[in-house]
Amino acid sequence: MPRYRLLGKKRGTKRTGSNLVGSLGEAAFFTLLFVIGVLGLTALVVAQVNHPSPNYRLGFGFWLMVGVMVSFILIGGGGVVIRIFKVGMSSERRLALARKAAHIDLLSDAMPSTIDFPSIPRDSDLTNSPGVRLAYRLPAMHSPVVRLATITVFSVVWNIVSVVLVIVAWSSHREDQADWLLTLFALPFVGIGIWSGFYTVKQWWQHASIGPTHVEISEHPLYPGKAYDVYMSQMGQMKLDSLTLALVCDEEATFHQGTDIRTETRRVRSQEFFRETEVRIEPGSPFEQVCRITIPEDGMHSFHSSHNAVTWNLVVKGESTSWPSFERSFPVVVYPLSVEESESLAAGS
């Protein structure tokens, strides 16, 4: 029997206390929002109609208030409708309806669907790029281009602002009207600008030195207990103490902590399939290697839901004392053996 209390905790779709009281509270909140929106909008329009002022045109403030009141009506009205829809409906029923709708959509899709393997991500993004040596070239998980572009834009914008501040402060000193407050304000700006400039140049230099990493695989998707060829190539100009290729499995859990949404990752499996020490890579002669990997027979298949995931990655890691170390991940999708696959394997053995 749920206990009734003033305050309760809510985690995802679960809450302490009564669901009925929680739903009523949410419905009351959205109703209040809707009523405030309707009354506010009515008052605004009525005031404008009853007391029109020929000297003044409708300004930005009026339309801002109209926008706020309309958003109250939409959010409040939508919230009330959703609450009414949810009353008396179990979460299983809602999910079943959503699943039915998703299946209708999937039926029209030509891609391999997740109907046969629910909650396993599609591998269409991983198999749309043919490899040079093997069947598929795998995409890297995080492209460094976006990160580099972000760092560069930040540095440029920050330094432009810093230069403007310095010019204004310098002018005030030259005209014997020294603005010390502005000068003090500009100093940390300039410091951060110099640091960001150095950091940006260092990142671009590292990116240019390390060069791209390519990983190709003979088949995809992958199945537990099966072996696959993997080709890796590392370009750039550097000297590494070691270069490794590993197959790793991570668990990801997303949860609310206060008002933040956090994601925790735990590595549950890591198997190294290739290690080379004292690697020297020169421009025009990339390091290349083909090795064979095996998916563990008892390994969990890839899994993805709204807040939880099990992911598999091929990880290329370069370590050096004189150069920056790097680690690049290439996602793969592991499927469980289907009934047909199991039967064919059993027949083969």
Add this chain to the structure above:
Amino acid sequence: MEPLISATLRHPHRVFFPGDELLCEYQLDAVMQSDVHAVEAAVLWFTEGKGTEDMGVHCFHRRTPDDAEDQDLRSLHQFGTILPNSPLSYSGLIVKIRWCVRIRLFLRDARQYHHDIPFELRARPC
């Protein structure tokens, strides 16, 4: 007194493989026929662990008095489904996946009761 939901799986070990047929039967006791508004039976998975709970429904049946003989939802009822290829049951460090059959009873006074029967969906041995 709370209504009694009795449910059993037609498989004593509660371990299933993808493609197996799951058969379940359930009945309701300690409740008046006229008090029962609806009964839902679902075969579903849900996550446990550090992350916010996710849930997926594989099979769902909802019955109202109009669907039952004599409009009595309390009598023994059986349903079945072929289990999917995934997700398999899993006990990881921060992510766990559980399967269960959930019978949910709705009474006319808006009260709800549910009963879960856990089971495992394992990879088919080669």
